[in-house]
Amino acid sequence: MVDILRDVLVALLVACVAMALIPVVGGIVLYGIVPFHAVRSHLRRAGAYLPRVVVLIPAWNEAPVLTASLERLMALEYPPDRLRVFVIDDASTDDTPAVVGAVAERFPGQIVHLRREQGGQGKAHTLNHGIRRALADDWMEALLIMDADVVYRPDSLRRMTRHLADPRVGAVSAYIREGSRRPSAVTRFIGYEYVTGQAAARRAENVVGAMDCLAGGAQLHSRVNIEAIGGQVDTSTLAEDTMTTFMTQLDGRLVVFDPSAVVLAEEPDSVTGLWKQRLRWGRGNVQISSRFRRMWFRPTRQHRLGSFLFGFMWFAIYLLPFFMTAASVGLIGLFLLDELLATWMFQALWWAAITAYVFITATTLMLDRETARRSWLEALMFPGLGFLIIMAAVFVPGLWDERIPAALDLQLGPVAVTAWTLLLYAWPVLSMVCAWGLKQLERAPGGRRAVRFLIYLVGYGPVLCAVSADAYLKEWQGAAQVWDKTEKKGTVAA
Known part of the structure; x- marks a missing residue:
């Protein structure tokens, strides 16, 4: 009896060690898929398409970064008459209103300052304030959600909108690259991580046909998609971008990553700052995993989120x-x-x-x-x-x-x-x-x-x-x- 119990215990311990092979195999599989992106990407179905785009920038005390972001948006290789920028000011207590006003004076009619008197409810509520304004008339054909610190390269928006020429596409994600002038050790680690998590992982997800998350600071939606998911982003989770990504695909529309649409962002330069940011992301992923528990590993023809391969990688x-x-x-x-x-x-x-x-x-x-x-x-x-x-x-x-x-x-x-x-x-x-x-x-x-x-x-x-x-x-x-x-x-x- 003792020998049997010992053998059972040994088998359980071997299984514990073997489980550690799951992320190892997952990494190898994911990177093994990446080269297929050269022959299986959405670029073949993309086309010249320049819809009327409303850009939403949620901002709370973002005065140090807004000028550069807004100026680069105005310098995009995109028709000025087809671009409007809404800065949703979440009751900022710094110079954010003055900064937005100064840039708006130089570009009349293109930059709009939307002030929320009640702030502090979170990014999702702030975005929904802007989405309601954008949907109030028929002008908008596509909606770009970005962060206040993100700087777009001149051709990045054009590279994103071309995918919306395919009516099956609901949303497009750009490649966010860490772009600090003098990166710290933590920031350089984040820069490398973003290559693994975006340039590599999202290429593989394009091949698989299922995307885990639109980049929170660079996500483009068709108007049809925004209206189909309820005309707002989810406010019950800390991962509103992941929730939107899943809802888009569950409703039968594609989510595409374009690695050539590059935008630059500032990332935390300390372990404390990183911890604060990733704790929010991590809790959001826990919530998403639980919220969609009936979806995992249940394949369907409508979307690929339930495929074994996507669930394994997640x-x-x-x-x-x-x-x-x-x-x-x-x-x-x-x-x-x-x-x-x-x-x-x-x-x-x-x-x-x-x-x-x-x-x-x-x-x-x-x-x-x-x-x-x-x-x-x-x-x-x-x-x-x-x-x-x-x-x-x-x-x-x-x-x-x-x-x-x-x-x-x-x-x-x-x-x-x-x-x-x-x-x-x-x-x-x-x-x-x-x-x-x-x-x-x-x-x-x-x-x-x-x-x-x-x-x-x-x-x-x-x-x-x-x-x-x-x-x-x-x-x-x-x-x-x-x-x-x-x-x-x-x-x-x-």
Whole structure:
């Protein structure tokens, strides 16, 4: 009986470790799909189309960034008589009204300042105020939703509107690239992440035929689509852009990503700012996953959101903190029951991880050469020095506990070797704990300077996983849904 229970426990622990292969396989599959975008994209059905576009810019205390954004909109390679800009001022307390007024005087009739006297309800409510105004007459044919700090390249809107020539398309997403003049370490990591999450992932989603999220700061909708989803965006979730994306596709219209429509945005330059932004996104994804629970893995001819492949890619990322925790628990448990099996599972898991890391990193750097020049170090250090040490331990067996100590004329005892082994097995969980520690350290005097270096040790990936875990916890606790705006400083290199 004891042997049977032991075998069952070992099998469960092996399954825990094996689950960690899901995000690894998910990454390889996603990047394996990317090349097919060259032959399976929507460009073949796009055409010359210049609809009358209303641009909505929700703004709360955005004075530092609005001038550059508005001036670049007015400089777009787009007919001026077919473009109107509504700045929805969410009861700003800074110079936002004066800034908008000064630019509007230079472009009469093209820029409209819409003031909300009751602010603080969140971005979705602010957008709906502008949408109602845009739908009040028949002038608008397409609606562009953007953020106040986003700077559009001259040809970006034309590249987006061409897809609306196909009546099956409901919405189009541009490629948001991090564009700060002097990016910090965190900002450079975000720049690289955006290549993986947009230039790569959304190309793959174009091929699959299902999109997870329109870029919140660069999403273009046909009027038909806006009216079909109720003439407003959802206000019950923190992920109104993802909700709109899903509703569009569930109603039978396509959502398209155009990687050549590039816009530049300012992103957080600290772990604290990143945490605040991604906690909101993470909680939104938890809400979306629950809201559409009857859709997952249920294929239908009307849309591809229920396909196995899309669901696999979604949950491989969504459940990443769980998979990392399961791997550590499984390996430590196996070490206590069957040390040889634990070693074999550890090496098998990490050889797969090494393969995915090399493949994904190399492909990502080739997808966006401009970002690669700025963030090549962050690409290499994305998982953190801790995970690179683990990869080295697998690539060269005995490197850290035998070869290097021998080269230094040191000899590690059994206790030290066991402690080192358990540290390697536990690092996926410990890295998330350390990521939370970075957030706390950043608040201390001089902490921000230390975090600039320590984030390379802990890794940007573990920081994102820690935020996701925090999002699960906040949703489970029923914490208040607060729209915590990311502070902008006007650092985009317009």
